[in-house]
Amino acid sequence: MIRVFSKRWLKRKQKLKEKSKSVYTPETPKLSGDEFDSEIGKMAAFFAHEIRNPLTTIIGFTQYLEKEALAKSETNIAQYSSIIREEANRIEYLIQELLTLSKMHLHNDNxxxxxxxxxxxxxxxxxxxxxxxxxxxxxxxxxxxxxxxxxxxxxxxxxxxxxxxxxxxxxxxxxxxxxxxxxxxxxxxxxxxxxxxxxxxxxxxxxxxxxxxxxxxxxxxxxxxxxxxxxxxxxxxxxxxxxxxxxxxxxxxxxxxxxxxxx
CATH class of the missing domain: 3.30.565.10 (Histidine kinase-like ATPase, C-terminal domain)
Structure with missing residues (x-):
């Protein structure tokens, strides 16, 4: 998963690098505030998407472990699984907030x-x-x-x-x-x-x-x-x-x- 993530981010980074070369030449203007915000928004959405996929798996398996541990009265495992799930949910909430912020300026639909x-x-x-x-x-x-x-x-x-x-x-x-x-x-x-x-x-x-x-x-x-x-x-x-x-x-x-x- 980390290797796939790295390859995708390197491709994204290369695109941004190529765009920055074309943007900062004397013949063309620099990125405007809106264009810069748009690029930051796209990067935030990229990171959020890539993090959310493995995070969903982590939350799912900790819920399973917590349930199984409780059924077998393994209280320590249940407690640790519960902590992992709670912290993963906090990350999920942060990702959702980041996505909301990244998309806010891109469109004003509905x-x-x-x-x-x-x-x-x-x-x-x-x-x-x-x-x-x-x-x-x-x-x-x-x-x-x-x-x-x-x-x-x-x-x-x-x-x-x-x-x-x-x-x-x-x-x-x-x-x-x-x-x-x-x-x-x-x-x-x-x-x-x-x-x-x-x-x-x-x-x-x-x-x-x-x-x-x-x-x-x-x-x-x-x-x-x-x-x-x-x-x-x-x-x-x-x-x-x-x-x-x-x-x-x-x-x-x-x-x-x-x-x-x-x-």
Missing amino acids: LSIIDVKHSLKKIVTIYSLQFEKKNIMFTTNLEGSLYISGNSNHFERLVINLIKNAGEAIQKDGTISVEAVKEPHKNIAIYIKDSGPGIPKEQLESIFHPFYTTKDEGTGLGLPICKSIIETMNGNLEIWSEPNEGLQIKITIPESKHTSIDV
Whole structure:
């Protein structure tokens, strides 16, 4: 498997090398930002695909070993197999996040008109129940007739990531406020604010960098994915934070010209 992987990567590397030779000549311009991102995305997808195949086999066999060991009361083997499976699942999750990030800028398909108020109310309802044990309360201020254009699954993932981060930042007994309003110049603004400890100013510039994380088990890809989703929707993101005063995020997305389901 390693030998096959190496051969495929060498071929890919050679193609990139040949392309770079043609790109960096005086007669032709350098790769644009979008072209560079596209190449990085293709490389990430290549690595993720090659890693996922053997990883699927590892997970499958550890599940089998765990089941057989438990049936035969071999507790040590069952315990070790369980640890291997859990760690393999973590890698699988990281691969999925990496694939999501790599594909985000390549296309923006499945476009539709998104009812912002409807999506936010649904997500708040779900996470109100999930954060109930931590006594985290939600407050909302959602104007009606708020419509944007984009991929609804991506948009809801964006909001879910930000609300999950807000909830995880609060240890216990806190609030998360969600607001959506119309702004001048035909924009929709979404504000998400939490009462957590906030983020030091020196870290604010880094939190949207891939793989940067302050969490013990974080991948560091959640916020970069959020940033990519906003960019595909021609939107903008602003963030404010002060120590012990929580964190506030503002998402600005152009208002849709339509209010029907199909673009």
